[in-house]
Amino acid sequence: MNSLSPFNLRNAHQLIASILLIFLGLIAVEILAKAQTRIKDVATVEGARDNQLIGYGVVAGLDGQGDSDKQFTQQTISNLARKFGIQVLPTDITNKNVALVMVTATIPPFTRQGSKINVIVASMADAKSLQGGILLQTPLVAGDGQVYAVAQGSVFLGGFDAGAGGAGGATVTKNHTTSGVVTDGAIVENEIPTTVFSKGILEIVLRQGDFTSAVRMANAINDQVAHIAEAVSPTTVQVYVPKEMQAPERQMEFVARIENASFVPDVTARIVINERTGTLVANANIQISKVAVAYGNLTVSVTSAPEVSQPNGYVDASTNIAGNGGAGGAGGAAGAGARGGRGGNASGNNGVKPK
Numbered sequence: 001m002n003s004l005s006p007f008n009l010r011n012a013h014q015l016i017a018s019i020l021l022i023f024l025g026l027i028a029v030e031i032l033a034k035a036q037t038r039i040k041d042v043a044t045v046e047g048a049r050d051n052q053l054i055g056y057g058v059v060a061g062l063d064g065q066g067d068s069d070k071q072f073t074q075q076t077i078s079n080l081a082r083k084f085g086i087q088v089l090p091t092d093i094t095n096k097n098v099a100l101v102m103v104t105a106t107i108p109p110f111t112r113q114g115s116k117i118n119v120i121v122a123s124m125a126d127a128k129s130l131q132g133g134i135l136l137q138t139p140l141v142a143g144d145g146q147v148y149a150v151a152q153g154s155v156f157l158g159g160f161d162a163g164a165g166g167a168g169g170a171t172v173t174k175n176h177t178t179s180g181v182v183t184d185g186a187i188v189e190n191e192i193p194t195t196v197f198s199k200g201i202l203e204i205v206l207r208q209g210d211f212t213s214a215v216r217m218a219n220a221i222n223d224q225v226a227h228i229a230e231a232v233s234p235t236t237v238q239v240y241v242p243k244e245m246q247a248p249e250r251q252m253e254f255v256a257r258i259e260n261a262s263f264v265p266d267v268t269a270r271i272v273i274n275e276r277t278g279t280l281v282a283n284a285n286i287q288i289s290k291v292a293v294a295y296g297n298l299t300v301s302v303t304s305a306p307e308v309s310q311p312n313g314y315v316d317a318s319t320n321i322a323g324n325g326g327a328g329g330a331g332g333a334a335g336a337g338a339r340g341g342r343g344g345n346a347s348g349n350n351g352v353k354p355k
Helices: 006-033 072-083 211-224 248-259
Strands: 043-045 051-060 098-107 116-123 134-141 147-154 160-162 172-174 179-188 201-206 229-231 236-240 271-274 279-282 291-295 298-303 305-309 320-324 343-345
Touching: 043 248, 051 072, 051 116, 051 147, 072 098, 098 134, 098 147, 116 134, 134 179, 201 211, 201 248, 211 229, 211 236
Parallel strands: none
Antiparallel strands: 043 201, 051 098, 051 134, 098 116, 116 179, 134 147, 147 179, 160 172, 201 236, 229 236, 271 279, 291 298, 298 343, 305 320
16 A cells, blocks of 8 residues: 655645645636726826925034035035024034935825925935934925925934944944935925816826726716716826816815726736745736646646537538636646636646756
8 A cells, every 4th residue: 555755745735735826816816807996096186186395405413424515515504594694604614513405395285284294305415424413494395486385303214323433443334324204394384276177177097097997987987977977098087077066165075976986997917926935926817828837747738629519511500619628637727727717737748848
């Protein structure tokens, strides 16, 4: 009586587990392919977009880690002191504790005056670190040159410098210390005008343009809200707003109804493979054609065997061709295709030999 060795038994268990995982993955792919997605999750309303802000500022309190530049940094400090009524020559200024920085921020749509947003600070010159620094009051402007926010506060870094001057001059540095974040460091002073409705038309913009997705989104609005939508490009769907919904008190209600309509966005065929873990993820548009894979003593083949059914003469019928996936072998399961339903057959007679 033959018995399987522990090694072969373990391999058999791993093979069975792999086949089960493939089947579960394919079932999950089919379910996800039919999942409905809200418009607000894949598209935005034209006019309701983020705006970028930028400013030029100074970070002080750097404990000797500041800029060594003798021209721009000293001139900037001199200009700053002049605002407070202090007249000092740039050449008389020591700038070891100061760094010139660029300050950037993103202001979301519909942000009201007095709201706070995060800002990012990055050194412009040769400061060694911004650790322990404080950003001095910095106006932030948009592309039109207008000031929309003012930033100020302590700079928090994603890294640190430590151990300078240790045994043998050893130091410890983690991540970058010349850039950081000021959490809620900017206060919005002016609101950015936002126009959602333009001449009675609301435009919905897909984040990833696609002809099929645009048409499906327009059809979803027509079916679930009213027959008022039309796809005009791979990224844009125009919605004609009824007159009763153009009133200011009804606009938000109308936009909410539009963005909560659901549809199935189209996706291209895609396979993602993690070589390290051996994980493979495929979407529902993947079809497996004729293929053979050999690994060790295991050979897996996926084939399609057409079977012709020819009707008798003088009968009003047509010829049908049906695909037979074949039997699932030890290394492949019948119906191994994500959509095609093509089977797998583990055999050593298909001409594929392991290397």
